[in-house]
Amino acid sequence: MEGSQARSLLHEMFRAAIGSADPAQVLARHLPEPPKGRVIVVGAGKAAAAMARAVEVAWPGVDLSGVVVTRYGHAVPTTRIAVMEAAHPVPDAQGERAADRILAAVRGLGPDDLVLALISGGGSALMARPVDGVTLADKIAVNRLLLTSGAPISVMNQVRRRLSAVKGGKLALAAAPARVVTLAISDVPGDDPGTIASGPTVPDLTGDADLSSIVRDLGAGLPEAARRVLVAPPPTPSSFAFDYRLIATPMMALRAAAEVAERAGVHPLILGDALEGEARELGRIMAGMAQSCRTHGLPRPAPVVLLSGGETTVTLRTDTPGMGGRNTEFALALTLALDGAAGIHALAGDTDGIDGTEDAAGALVAPDTLARAAAAGLDPAAALRRHDSYPLFAALDDLVRTGPTLTNVNDFRAVLVA
Numbered sequence: 001m002e003g004s005q006a007r008s009l010l011h012e013m014f015r016a017a018i019g020s021a022d023p024a025q026v027l028a029r030h031l032p033e034p035p036k037g038r039v040i041v042v043g044a045g046k047a048a049a050a051m052a053r054a055v056e057v058a059w060p061g062v063d064l065s066g067v068v069v070t071r072y073g074h075a076v077p078t079t080r081i082a083v084m085e086a087a088h089p090v091p092d093a094q095g096e097r098a099a100d101r102i103l104a105a106v107r108g109l110g111p112d113d114l115v116l117a118l119i120s121g122g123g124s125a126l127m128a129r130p131v132d133g134v135t136l137a138d139k140i141a142v143n144r145l146l147l148t149s150g151a152p153i154s155v156m157n158q159v160r161r162r163l164s165a166v167k168g169g170k171l172a173l174a175a176a177p178a179r180v181v182t183l184a185i186s187d188v189p190g191d192d193p194g195t196i197a198s199g200p201t202v203p204d205l206t207g208d209a210d211l212s213s214i215v216r217d218l219g220a221g222l223p224e225a226a227r228r229v230l231v232a233p234p235p236t237p238s239s240f241a242f243d244y245r246l247i248a249t250p251m252m253a254l255r256a257a258a259e260v261a262e263r264a265g266v267h268p269l270i271l272g273d274a275l276e277g278e279a280r281e282l283g284r285i286m287a288g289m290a291q292s293c294r295t296h297g298l299p300r301p302a303p304v305v306l307l308s309g310g311e312t313t314v315t316l317r318t319d320t321p322g323m324g325g326r327n328t329e330f331a332l333a334l335t336l337a338l339d340g341a342a343g344i345h346a347l348a349g350d351t352d353g354i355d356g357t358e359d360a361a362g363a364l365v366a367p368d369t370l371a372r373a374a375a376a377g378l379d380p381a382a383a384l385r386r387h388d389s390y391p392l393f394a395a396l397d398d399l400v401r402t403g404p405t406l407t408n409v410n411d412f413r414a415v416l417v418a
Helices: 003-019 048-058 093-106 136-147 153-163 170-175 212-221 224-231 250-263 279-296 326-338 369-375 380-385 389-395
Strands: 039-044 064-071 081-086 114-120 179-185 243-248 267-272 304-309 344-350 362-365 411-417
Touching: 003 250, 003 304, 003 344, 003 411, 039 048, 039 093, 048 064, 048 081, 048 114, 064 093, 064 114, 081 093, 093 170, 114 170, 136 153, 136 212, 136 224, 153 212, 153 224, 212 224, 250 267, 250 304, 250 411, 279 304, 279 326, 279 344, 279 411, 326 344, 326 362, 326 369, 326 380, 326 389, 326 411, 362 389, 369 380, 380 389
Parallel strands: 039 064, 039 114, 064 081, 114 179, 179 243, 267 304
Antiparallel strands: 304 411, 344 362, 344 411
């Protein structure tokens, strides 16, 4: 397979993965019957605005209102549901205001009313109302510590739920006695409803977890008000019935990409939708698997594409890190480990279109990536040490740019062995 063909196939698989989670295509078939009473639509996440518009399109004659919050730059026009924008991944005052409006919208409802909650990845940071005694500044400081801690997303969300007035089922409790139906796009390993946006509409099954170990890991920078809440005797976990409907997931995205590969005559091997760990370590592991496919035909002979999802981690090892996210870091580590191996191409990208805080979804890898970097006077190994993958791939014109996709089923990785 020629290099241009490989790149084209990788892009097509990535587009298919994103398309499988497009609210305009998948949301309507998951809607409940309209209720006798009012319909209040609330939501949070990178896909919240696109989901709200899809509800309006699917229910043109239904009297509905509400408010959703999405990331800056991810809003779309709506007519009946208000759309707010706030910061992600570090919350801001606009996210706090959005959480207040969402809570106000669901209070005072009756048993004949319906709250339709539209939840997607990013909602945890975007609904930023802390519990009493904790300020937004405290919450922002905690969030920054979590993002650089190397803690898995499940542990991060345990902390976020404990410090939030909305997450961990508190939004659903505020809406009682109205019926709450959640339509969710999963961006987390295992599709756990309690982890997606920190579970604002489901009981918090980890509400009584001991968080002392993560408190120690976060260190002296942890605000004292947050520390008191996190080490205090945990509240009794709430318990209530809930209606939670997953409309898109990472595995659905991988299967959509696999169908594209099969049509192109390439065998897809889905390794899983919940791969975690250090991005650079996973890059090295995937390089070894790809080389085994090419050299030994194991676990599958070429042509094969190794597909995986899940959220990796970047633990910063320098006080002055460069630019880049977990997908470009994965791609750079993969590049170095492959060391110019023939016939192996790859794409790693975040399905929301933004890798970390930069303006690219991820990056492409080719057999000649290292040679082109050397010709341009770049040092890939030094860039990896500095967590500075973005500028390197930008200089090589190998960044994957989609713009905001208005959805999010987490990371997508495809390693193509031709």
